Amino acid sequence: MTPASSSVSRLVPVAATTVVFLLGFLICALTFPNFASLRVVMNLLTDNAFLGIVAVGMTFVIISGGIDLSVGSVIGFSTIFLALAIERWGIPPFAAFALLLVICALFGAAMGAAIEFFALPPFIVTLAGMFLARGTAFLLSTDSIPITADLYGHLSDHAIRLSGGARLTVPAMAMLAVVAAGMVLLHLTRFGANVYALGGSRQSAGLMGISVGRTTVLIYTLSSVLAGLSGIVFSLYTSSGYSLSGVGVELDAIAAVVIGGTLLSGGYGFVFGTFVGVLIQGLIQTYINFDGTLSSWWAKIATGLLLFGFIGFQQFTLHMARRPRRRATTGSAAANAAGAAS
Amino acid sequence: MTVKLPRIGTAQILALAAILAINGFVSPQFFDIRLQDGRLFGSLIDVLNRGAPVAILSLGMVLVIAMRGIDLSVGAVMAICGAIAASLADDHSLVVTLAAALGAGLACGLWNGFLVAVLGIQPIVATLILMVAGRGIAQLITEGRIVTFTDPGLAFLGGGSVLGVPTPVVIALAMLALTLIVVRGTALGLMIEATGGNPRASALAGIGTRLITLAVYMWSGLCAAIAGVVAAADILGADANNAGLWLELDAILAVVIGGTSLFGGRFSVVLAVVGALIIQAMNTGILLSGFPPEMNLVVKAVVVLVVLLAQSPRLASLGLIFSRRRS
Amino acid sequence: MAAPHADQPSAAAGSARPASGAPLLELTGFSKSFGPFTALDAVSLTLRAGEIHALLGENGAGKSTLIKTMTGVVQRDAGVMRLEGVPVMPRSAGEATAAGLATVYQEVNLAPNLTVAQNLFLGRQPTFLGIVREREMRRRARAVLADFDLDIDVSAPLESYSVAIRHIVAIARAVDQSARVLILDEPTASLDAHEVEVLFAVMRKLAARGIGIIFVTHFLDQVYAICDRITVLRNGRLAGTGTIAEMPRMTLVRTMLGRELAEATAERHERADLSAAPELVRLEGFGKAGYVAPFDLTLRRGAVVGLAGLLGSGRTETARLVFGAERADSGSATLDGRPVALTGPREALTLGFGYCPEERKTEGIVADLTVRENIVLALQARRGVLKPLSRAEQDEIAKRFIRLLDIRPPDPERPIGLLSGGNQQKALLARWLATQPRLLILDEPTRGIDVGAHAEIIALIRTLCAEGMALLVVSSELEEIVTYADEVIVLRDRAHVASLTGAAITVPAILAAIAEDGEATANAA
Numbered sequence A: 001m002t003p004a005s006s007s008v009s010r011l012v013p014v015a016a017t018t019v020v021f022l023l024g025f026l027i028c029a030l031t032f033p034n035f036a037s038l039r040v041v042m043n044l045l046t047d048n049a050f051l052g053i054v055a056v057g058m059t060f061v062i063i064s065g066g067i068d069l070s071v072g073s074v075i076g077f078s079t080i081f082l083a084l085a086i087e088r089w090g091i092p093p094f095a096a097f098a099l100l101l102v103i104c105a106l107f108g109a110a111m112g113a114a115i116e117f118f119a120l121p122p123f124i125v126t127l128a129g130m131f132l133a134r135g136t137a138f139l140l141s142t143d144s145i146p147i148t149a150d151l152y153g154h155l156s157d158h159a160i161r162l163s164g165g166a167r168l169t170v171p172a173m174a175m176l177a178v179v180a181a182g183m184v185l186l187h188l189t190r191f192g193a194n195v196y197a198l199g200g201s202r203q204s205a206g207l208m209g210i211s212v213g214r215t216t217v218l219i220y221t222l223s224s225v226l227a228g229l230s231g232i233v234f235s236l237y238t239s240s241g242y243s244l245s246g247v248g249v250e251l252d253a254i255a256a257v258v259i260g261g262t263l264l265s266g267g268y269g270f271v272f273g274t275f276v277g278v279l280i281q282g283l284i285q286t287y288i289n290f291d292g293t294l295s296s297w298w299a300k301i302a303t304g305l306l307l308f309g310f311i312g313f314q315q316f317t318l319h320m321a322r323r324p325r326r327r328a329t330t331g332s333a334a335a336n337a338a339g340a341a342s
Numbered sequence B: 001m002t003v004k005l006p007r008i009g010t011a012q013i014l015a016l017a018a019i020l021a022i023n024g025f026v027s028p029q030f031f032d033i034r035l036q037d038g039r040l041f042g043s044l045i046d047v048l049n050r051g052a053p054v055a056i057l058s059l060g061m062v063l064v065i066a067m068r069g070i071d072l073s074v075g076a077v078m079a080i081c082g083a084i085a086a087s088l089a090d091d092h093s094l095v096v097t098l099a100a101a102l103g104a105g106l107a108c109g110l111w112n113g114f115l116v117a118v119l120g121i122q123p124i125v126a127t128l129i130l131m132v133a134g135r136g137i138a139q140l141i142t143e144g145r146i147v148t149f150t151d152p153g154l155a156f157l158g159g160g161s162v163l164g165v166p167t168p169v170v171i172a173l174a175m176l177a178l179t180l181i182v183v184r185g186t187a188l189g190l191m192i193e194a195t196g197g198n199p200r201a202s203a204l205a206g207i208g209t210r211l212i213t214l215a216v217y218m219w220s221g222l223c224a225a226i227a228g229v230v231a232a233a234d235i236l237g238a239d240a241n242n243a244g245l246w247l248e249l250d251a252i253l254a255v256v257i258g259g260t261s262l263f264g265g266r267f268s269v270v271l272a273v274v275g276a277l278i279i280q281a282m283n284t285g286i287l288l289s290g291f292p293p294e295m296n297l298v299v300k301a302v303v304v305l306v307v308l309l310a311q312s313p314r315l316a317s318l319g320l321i322f323s324r325r326r327s
Numbered sequence C: 001m002a003a004p005h006a007d008q009p010s011a012a013a014g015s016a017r018p019a020s021g022a023p024l025l026e027l028t029g030f031s032k033s034f035g036p037f038t039a040l041d042a043v044s045l046t047l048r049a050g051e052i053h054a055l056l057g058e059n060g061a062g063k064s065t066l067i068k069t070m071t072g073v074v075q076r077d078a079g080v081m082r083l084e085g086v087p088v089m090p091r092s093a094g095e096a097t098a099a100g101l102a103t104v105y106q107e108v109n110l111a112p113n114l115t116v117a118q119n120l121f122l123g124r125q126p127t128f129l130g131i132v133r134e135r136e137m138r139r140r141a142r143a144v145l146a147d148f149d150l151d152i153d154v155s156a157p158l159e160s161y162s163v164a165i166r167h168i169v170a171i172a173r174a175v176d177q178s179a180r181v182l183i184l185d186e187p188t189a190s191l192d193a194h195e196v197e198v199l200f201a202v203m204r205k206l207a208a209r210g211i212g213i214i215f216v217t218h219f220l221d222q223v224y225a226i227c228d229r230i231t232v233l234r235n236g237r238l239a240g241t242g243t244i245a246e247m248p249r250m251t252l253v254r255t256m257l258g259r260e261l262a263e264a265t266a267e268r269h270e271r272a273d274l275s276a277a278p279e280l281v282r283l284e285g286f287g288k289a290g291y292v293a294p295f296d297l298t299l300r301r302g303a304v305v306g307l308a309g310l311l312g313s314g315r316t317e318t319a320r321l322v323f324g325a326e327r328a329d330s331g332s333a334t335l336d337g338r339p340v341a342l343t344g345p346r347e348a349l350t351l352g353f354g355y356c357p358e359e360r361k362t363e364g365i366v367a368d369l370t371v372r373e374n375i376v377l378a379l380q381a382r383r384g385v386l387k388p389l390s391r392a393e394q395d396e397i398a399k400r401f402i403r404l405l406d407i408r409p410p411d412p413e414r415p416i417g418l419l420s421g422g423n424q425q426k427a428l429l430a431r432w433l434a435t436q437p438r439l440l441i442l443d444e445p446t447r448g449i450d451v452g453a454h455a456e457i458i459a460l461i462r463t464l465c466a467e468g469m470a471l472l473v474v475s476s477e478l479e480e481i482v483t484y485a486d487e488v489i490v491l492r493d494r495a496h497v498a499s500l501t502g503a504a505i506t507v508p509a510i511l512a513a514i515a516e517d518g519e520a521t522a523n524a525a
Helices: A003-009 A012-031 A038-047 A049-063 A071-088 A093-117 A122-140 A150-157 A170-188 A190-200 A202-207 A212-238 A249-259 A271-291 A297-322 A326-339 B010-026 B043-066 B074-089 B094-118 B123-142 B152-159 B167-184 B188-197 B199-204 B209-235 B247-257 B269-288 B295-311 B313-326 C010-016 C063-070 C093-099 C116-121 C134-146 C163-176 C193-208 C220-226 C249-257 C315-323 C345-351 C360-364 C371-383 C391-405 C421-433 C451-466 C478-484 C507-515 C518-524
Strands: A159-161 A167-169 B034-036 B039-041 C023-034 C037-048 C052-056 C078-083 C101-104 C181-185 C212-216 C229-234 C237-243 C279-288 C292-300 C304-309 C330-335 C338-340 C353-356 C439-443 C470-474 C487-492 C495-501
Touching: A012 A271, A012 A297, A038 A049, A038 A167, A038 A170, A038 A271, A049 A071, A049 A170, A049 A190, A049 A212, A049 A249, A049 A271, A071 A093, A071 A122, A071 A212, A071 A249, A093 A122, A093 A150, A093 A212, A122 B247, A122 B295, A150 A212, A167 A170, A170 A190, A170 A212, A170 A271, A190 A202, A190 A212, A190 C116, A202 A212, A249 A271, A249 A297, A249 B123, A271 A297, A297 B123, B010 B269, B043 B074, B043 B167, B043 B188, B043 B209, B043 B247, B043 B269, B074 B094, B074 B123, B074 B152, B074 B209, B074 B247, B094 B123, B094 B152, B094 B209, B152 B167, B152 B209, B167 B188, B167 B209, B167 B269, B188 B199, B188 B209, B188 C371, B199 B209, B199 C360, B247 B269, B247 B295, B269 B295, C023 C063, C037 C052, C037 C063, C037 C078, C037 C212, C052 C063, C052 C193, C052 C220, C063 C181, C063 C212, C093 C101, C101 C163, C116 C134, C116 C163, C134 C163, C163 C181, C163 C193, C193 C212, C193 C220, C220 C249, C229 C249, C237 C249, C249 C507, C279 C315, C292 C315, C292 C470, C292 C495, C304 C315, C304 C478, C304 C507, C315 C353, C315 C439, C315 C470, C315 C487, C345 C353, C345 C371, C353 C421, C360 C421, C371 C391, C371 C421, C391 C421, C421 C439, C421 C451, C451 C470, C451 C478, C478 C507, C487 C507, C495 C507
Parallel strands: C037 C237, C052 C212, C052 C229, C101 C181, C181 C212, C304 C470, C304 C487, C353 C439, C439 C470
Antiparallel strands: A159 A167, B034 B039, C023 C037, C023 C078, C229 C237, C279 C292, C279 C330, C330 C338, C487 C495
């Protein structure tokens, strides 16, 4: 493999995802006459905005070699917190937003610190976070509370009107902004490079002088803040707060990230791939809605099949990539083993 | 060292006893057991009965985790097998129904094991696939409805009793005994602990780690199937949306509380079941004490944190430094 | 990529750069103990500016510990380090780099998934308003690498390049962070001949610039091709130091292995007539590309074949191929005259082979399990899952071997991780002896264990041999090999280069074969 082809080859998963999406869209457009419209596309963005926002955070976490199971619960906590803060405690919406994001940031930082400082697996730490956030949401209230603040009505009316009745809504704009910002942060900053370095090898990253602890804390902080933002968008979308909202979103987000071509073992992936992964999941749902006779469970089965397809594809490419270099690696592995004792 | 180390499991049993004692304190009737229509009733029986599905799941999960794996799909497999059992119960004999449901569980386990052992996919990713798709498959089987049945044979598995003991408890005990026979009556337990403790050394010692991995995931699938059948029999129907929902997390938690490390190696089947009972006793206790049931998750989170900190290698070394400084 | 070229002939390496007199780096009295084990005992080393200094020693000699204590990865117990006369004491790899002391490890510690440019500048990328100036970074990366005659696409991921280029990138990163002392820890272990030349060209260039290089390797040819001076460690102590002229091959090997010719006429046991011993295993053209060159090997009942050579010469690799832990890609094997396939440990186990690996902790013991469980593991694996050894049988086996091998403490229920190295080794021997193997492969059976256990294990090897078992033993303890081996195969650079039998098995002959000193071989023979 020449270097040039290999820098192209890391784009293959994202390209594959994009092709799958375009093919899917084509199939939909051929099946349903009204499908290929700007309006459908805009609705796709609006309906999946909250998922897109958390999935961007999840992309950072997974590329760094971790996982965050708490995001769905954080969304649930966020919506009920906002509903109570705005409706019951009389906090102005924007102040409530700011307060919420601060709480989420502290929550994420605490999880990151626990992972780093106590050398614990992210899976189980964020599982505790998942219980904690959902439990706190339940404690706040188990009712679904409508949010009637003016800002909410205003924001949900506010949209950029496009041709054919299509509307670029505030949630959609928020998601596009987060995706764009996520791309800049991950691909163009020192922090982003550190995230990849951590996913490549935590030990090497440390030896190269990267502050592994600080980066880990920041990554989980980012994920939780984006989950909080997603909660804000979700509450705008539904104009209410409910402690059960966002159940299972962590799975959808992980699935979107994997379908988007990010390696679950870390080190590789793109925010754009995740964005397309979210759109594919939305597309499946839209297809089912358009069809009318198909049942909702096909969405889950299709997602599972896609997951299997992409994971199998990754496993295959990894296998192929390792094959030609096997000579060198086995030799050096043996030499390592021999050298380790000296 | 002169202090004799406590026997393994003391902490878990003490924790369970303490929680039961607290339950008895907040609800004086907690330990009352009465016999009614040939079946035992009471809060304590309730803990056992409701704890049975997670206890059964933990029997499979503990082996998977001891092999350095994890099985996220058990909740979804429960839903699939419950759906199969409920759909077939009224038109087929109990044997056929059970064979289909348990066969499906084994097939799910085989799938997971294939992905992990043969394709070499990391367990958390491999079982995620079935976790996502499985619930959809269950809904496909029930066609999105809650499928009910009236077959008394199947219903007995959820609501009946044997010598006064609720059937789910009997099934859980039988599965516990069977698991013990399978892992401790054969060399499987030793090989699992060796492989989880040091996969490279175990492979060099001639242990067939791949086959054992397959077997362990299949056992987990079988346990999930049994738990799913019991759960369906309990409510006389299958709810593909909610059956077994999040129980994989409870099962993992039960195993971790039972002292088996997420990094594999030594495991205890019995203590995993004790872990499941601890979780259920807390749930019941919170209910009885009049706290809102919403407290459950917060308490669970605290328990996870405590167990995590107790297992953290970093904390152990910190404690060592601290005690050395003080001395 | 455009291959960089070595413009100096390698023969000129030693004398071309007269090193300046003032020491660049001076270590004195470096000591480090891990519990009762002394890893370093008052080691000193002097590195001059512009010098390439070989740091040599067998496994456990203390090379790694010395490097780790120098760069602050491990804190030393005692010792002073002066860099250009100023005492320095880094407490982490980062501090060492800041002080001008950079290390490049064999498995390059860079992020393989990032681009070459990112790797060169990770943590110090040029930025504008927080955004990495990609174009500027690539320009600088190309400039840095041009210095090393390396013209590659710096926007490609590092992992798409060969190990040699990764090494150069790691070196470039270190040098660009103003390193004055460069420590290269076995950089050539996984490079081919051409790649080694490329790396050497870079090293010469840096030395010419006045950077001091400490070069760890186990290839003697490379030492003489590029180094100015040599420091040898043995058992944590300074065994010798000098220029390459002062330490010719034979002297060097003797210093590394710690043998004086005089003491080498060690007594040896009565050797059986090899050709009379019945043949058990015959390997022909057995080998694996890039691992060990094809070789022939015959193992006989009641005979010990010793594998000798320096670290990395292919001893361990040969042992692993015979057991099937690595699968050979050429050659054939017969057992008792019938062809067999050595495809893996399970097959080896059923054929009656046993293998005690050198890496006790990572490949031998299962630390959490008890001594009893560790001992019965292989036997149980051969019997299969469905035929468990009863607890009484396990206890009997464990107790028998604990008594036979004098494993201490004699408690079968103690987790094996808590035992000393020597007792762990005995328990691993017991694991295989319990399977009553026909062929036992031992890789460094006496490494890292105390003198008493040493003698016991050697006595055991002789007993097993007398009982008719075939043995294949890897050891760097030459006097030991001489006392028990019926045939010694000498390896160099991953190939079998000599076979000594009968009276020809002497320490000088083995040393000569290792050092590739034809005259000495002839003399010894």
